[in-house]
Amino acid sequence: MTAATLDDSGIAPNAKRLLWAGFTAILAAGVGFAIRNGTLATWSQQFGFTNLQNGLIGGAGFSGFCFGIIIGGVIVDKIGYGKLIISAFLLHVLSAIVTLMPTSEMGQQSAFLLLFSGTFIFSLANGTLEAVANPLVATLFPKNRTHYLNILHASWPAGMIIGALITLAVGNHWSWKAQLGLYLLPTVVYGLMFFGQSFPKSDASAKGLSLGEMMKEVGILGASVAGFLLYLFTRDALGANILAGLTQSDFFVSGAWNGLSMLVGxxxxxxxxxxxxxxxxxxxxxxxxLTHAVLGSLELGTDSWIENINGTILTPSEGKILFIFASAMMFGLRFCSHWIENKLKLSPIALLFVCSIFAIVGLFSAAGVNGITAAFGAMFIYSIGKTFFWPTMLAVVGDRFPRTGAVAMSIMGGIGMLSVGQLGGPGLGYAKDRFTAEHMVATGHSEVLESHRSEKPSKWLGFSEVTALDGKALEEAKKLAESERSAGQQAMVESEIAGSRKTLRFDAILPIGMATVYLLLLLYFKSIGGYKVLTITPEEASGGSQGPAGY
Known part of the structure; x- marks a missing residue:
């Protein structure tokens, strides 16, 4: 493909088409994410998955993103935007093929493997698109980047709204495969919109810095964060939860696999x-x-479970409505960050601190709701907090580390997504399993728990293994009216509600930690004269100095 030329205003003739093609591509990712969230209960019923297993599948929807955005961000200048877009399109199609393969006749582990793999491929495609879309839009609109990048990323909540509306409208009439397959429609649309288009060359190489020079401020310290998450991904997602189910060899469940995983990190x-x-x-x-790893677990990890948890505390349809409401809040607020920063005179760090407070209050409020009105209030507060976390953190990196901003932002995005896959999604699933089981034991229903236990216990990181409720039995009990349930079935339903409430309170620990970090950073910047945006001097561009953001 030939390089597109820029007109006098700095915008390529096909800039708007490429912008909306990128918008549609990310929208397809949001649609797939939301529909997948709506199928968790169905998968539990059909395959008997635990909450941890559902969390691992949901987490795979973020883990692959890490590989896509980091690898794509490194090679995009070498191979061009077009080839990466073709790769992402083919990966989206392959994801649908793999994800739609499981049948009711399959064993639990085989179904888990296919759903996990298909979801991982889906997120790999999403990450590849992000590696293209961000620098592409920044290049296409050099004089108004903030505005158009906000438009681009508003597509994610827009996709989540569409996906949730689909499951709300046809969830009781269509199979989960028919629903999930609908994300292929915007996939085909973005493929057609990109087809035959010329692309401008990225200006990432204009600084004249090598990859090694750009990575210096990331260094061994920054790489260690990503390396640790890569170790967890290899050990847990690839090892204990997949390979161990495919072979009886002790290699995959012994210290040898753990050692190999450490070598990856x-x-x-x-x-x-x-x-x-x-x-x-x-x-x-x-x-x-480090903070972004926590942030990813909070924002997207909670997003992957919030519909399920709200649907447990209230009703499944109300859970979908609340998810749509929260996504609509994010969609609208994403256009207001510039106004908030200027009118309220908040620095990016101050905005992050304020958002953390909103997230804390919102999650604690959501844990105690008993009706839809209170739930709307809680989600309103939480949505204000979570909306600005991700883009503002990326902005801080761009402001303070101009020599490495593009590469560091890609790594930061990868860390956030990998954190969701290995910490946030599985962690909340494990918490729900554990708190539900503990409530059953505490209320004297240990025998019910034992007679309806999942074939696979729930275990996460170094936390103790717990007996989890069988997903099929629990979903069957929830479908019955309260008057039709046995005492044991009622105990399972009530325990899951109690477990869901405690899970949200557990989740609120994350923004508490984030607020502490942001407060300390506020004090740090105050001590050095305030938060300032740094720029690259000609000397720094030539590698002569590390600059004020260096070490």
Missing amino acids: IGFVAWVAVITRGAIGHWLLFVLF
Whole structure:
């Protein structure tokens, strides 16, 4: 494909078409995400999955994103936007093929493997698109990047709204496969919109810096955050939860696999150390990476469970309505960040601190709701908090680390998504399993728990293994009217509601930690004269200095 030329205003002739093609591509990802969230209960009923297993599948919808955005961000300047878009399109189609393969006759582990793999491929496609869309729109609209990037990323909540509306409208009439397959419609549309188009060359190489130079402020410290999450992904997602189910060999369930997983994480850190010639990295970027790992678990990990949890506390249809409401809030508020920053005079760090407070109040409020009105209020408060977390954190990296902003932003996005896959999604699933089981034991229903236990216990990271309720039995009990349930079935339903409430309170620990970090950063910036946007000097561009953001 030939390179598109820019007109006098700095905008390519086909800029708007490429913008809306990117919008539609991310919208397809949002549609698929929302429909998948709406099928969790169906999968539990059909295959008997635990909440942890559902969390692992949901988490795979983010883990692959890490690989797509980081690898894509590194190679996009070498191979061009067009080839990456073709790759993403083919991955989206392959994802649908794999995800729609499971049948009721399959064993639980086989169904889990296909759904996990299909969801991982889906997120790999999404990450590849993000690696294209962000620099593409920034290049197409060099004089108004903030405005058009906000438009681009409003497509994610728009897709979630459409997906949730689909499940709400046809959930009781269509199979989960028919519903999930609908995300292929916007996939075909974005493929057609990109087809035959010329693309401008990225200006990422204009600084004249090598990848090693751009990575120096990430360094060994920053790489260690991503390396640890890669270790967890290899050990847990690929090892204990997939490969262990495919073979009886002790290799996959012993210390040998754990050692191999450690080599994957250490290998990434070693690669960064080599290309940066042993650069340690900037402490602030290390802190931001750690915080973004927590942020990813909070925002997207909660998003992947909030419909299910609200649907448990209230009703499934009300859970969908609340999910749509929260997504609509995000869609609208994404257009207001510039106004908020200017009118309220908040620095990005101050905005992040305020958002953390809203998230804390929103989650604690959601845990205690008993009706739809109170739930709307809780989700309104929580949505204000979560809307600005992700883009504002990326903005901080761009403001403070201009020499490495593009690469660091890709790594930060990958860390956030990988955190959801390995910490947020599975962690909340494990918490719900555990708190539900603990409530059953505490209320004297241990025998009911034992007679309706899942064939696979729930275990996550270093936390103790717990007996989880069988998903099929629980969903069957929830479908019955209260007067039709046995005492044991009623105990399961009440325990899941109690477990869901406690899970949300547990989830609120994350924004509490984030608020603490942001408060300390506010004090730090105050001590150095305030938050300022840094720029690259000609000397720094030539590699002569690390600049004020260096170490």
